[in-house]
Amino acid sequence: MDASDLDDVLASVREFIRQEVVPLEEQIDADDAIPDEIVAQCKAMGLYGFTIPEQYGGLGLAVAEEVELAMELGWTTPALRSLFGTNNGIAGHVLIEGGTEExxxxxxxxxxxxxxTASFGLTEAEAGSDPSTLSTVARRDGDDWVINGSKRYITNAPVADVIMVFARTNPDAPGNRGISTFLVPAGTPGLSTGPKDHKMGQFGAWTSDVHLDDVRVPAEAVVGGEAGIDNGFRIAAKCLAHGRVHIAAVCVGMAARLVHETVEYARARQAGGKPIAAFQLVQGMVADSVTDLHAGRALVRQAARAFDDGSDKVAGPAAAKYFCSEMVGRVADRAVQVHGGAGYMRGVAVERFYRDARLFRIYEGTSQIQQVIIARDALGPAARG
Structure with missing residues (x-):
């Protein structure tokens, strides 16, 4: 995308978020839902397809462009991004990375x-960041596949029109091998979703269980066709690597909002006849958060450039996601501390972001999984003994 066009997109999104979405944050948190008018605006602005190639109707943003947009999205409740995050991210990229042209x-x-709306059906009760213990199975039956199993914590599952289901198609293959991905439309007999999960935070972003009981799909449902059989983990790994850079950028956007809230409160809150911004220990917390923000932003931009030029699509995304998800947790904690008792009260933005931020260290690969990826990349075969 031309730089001036990208600037226009970012400016429009920034205005939309700060003028339309931020005033509704408490309502979204209380109702556990994004208002319909906001959803409609997101569709009209092209937010459901900003990473999808232009030839298929999207904006076709490169990762270096995408992270700039994600940082804008991070300024508000992460439930907004979750509306269209799977279409642009891990679910949509299943097709971008591995789908047939048809x-x-x-x-x-x-x-x-x-x-x-698409969902990414990988996680199970005993298979999350490491899919080697995946227990959902698909067996060939004539020209069809029959899928059985359950998925856990699947984003947008209650409203999904199609779920990218990962299932073991070769039970004899070890570890991450022998896994395929299936396009399973909503309404397919045997496909059902559980009730919405009641989470700690990120209200308005819906997750639930997905159950597959003798779900029958045609051979064309295998992502990538015959070439996609037993190739699901490779596809998942590519999608997750891309998603990690995106999540890191969202964390940077949230950290920017938290720094803003912290600075504004420190300037306004009086103690002993002067603003608490005058206290050096408060200044120290603000300085640490500002430094964390700068470091996270620089790392995300570097990781995005390396992803685009192909020089690092493994360790860089993992490092960005690891650092930025941990970083925003620290910034949120300091924001609550600077707010004091007010920061522990519902209705105060930093309290809500404190709850929201905690999830970033878990999904799309926990911090511990990112550590393993980073270390193995650095250490090579020695890391495996």
Whole structure:
């Protein structure tokens, strides 16, 4: 995208978030839902397809461009980004990375417009960051596949029109091998979702269990067709690496908002006849958060450039996600501390962001999984003994 066009997109999104979404944050948190008018505006602005290639109706942003947008999205409740995050991220990229041309033409334009919402069905009760213990299975039955199993914590599952289901198609293959990905439309017999999860934070972003009981899909439902059989983990790994850079950028955006809230409160709050901003220990917390923010922003931009040029699509995304998800937790904690008792009260932005931020260290690979990826990349074969 041309630089001036990107600037226009960022300016429009910034205005939309700060003028339209921020005033509704408490309502979204209380109602556990994004208002319909906000959803409609997101579709009209092209937010459901900003990473989807232009030939399929999206904006086709490169990762270096995408992270600038993600940092703007991070300024408000992460439930907003979650509306369209799976279309642009781990679910949509399943098709971008591994789909046949027919699958791309059939699904990507509808993902980009928001006509269809997709979910990424990988996580299970005993298989999350490490899918080697995946227990959902798909067996061949004539020209069809029959899928059985359950998924856990699946974002947008209650409203998904299609779920990218990862299932073991070769039970004899070790570890991460022998896994395939299936396009399973909502309404397919045997496919059901559980009640919405009641989470610590990120209200308005819906997750639930997904159950597959003798779900029968045609051979064309295998992402990538015959070439995609037993290739699901490779596809998942590519999607997750891209998603980690994006999540890191969202964390930077949230950290920017938390620094803003902290600075404004420290300037306004009086103690002993002067603003608490005059106290050096408060200044120290603000300085630490500002420094964390700068470091996270620089790391995200570097990781995005390396992802785009192909020089680092493994350790860089992991390092960015690891640092920035941990960083925003520290910034949120300091923000609550500077606010004092007010920071522990519902209705105060930093209290809500403190709850929201905690999830970033868990999904799309826990911090511990990122440490393993980073260390193995640095240490090479020695890391495996």
């Amino acid at each position: 699958q791309k033409k059939s699904w990507l334009p509808r993902l980009a417009s928001g006509e269809v």
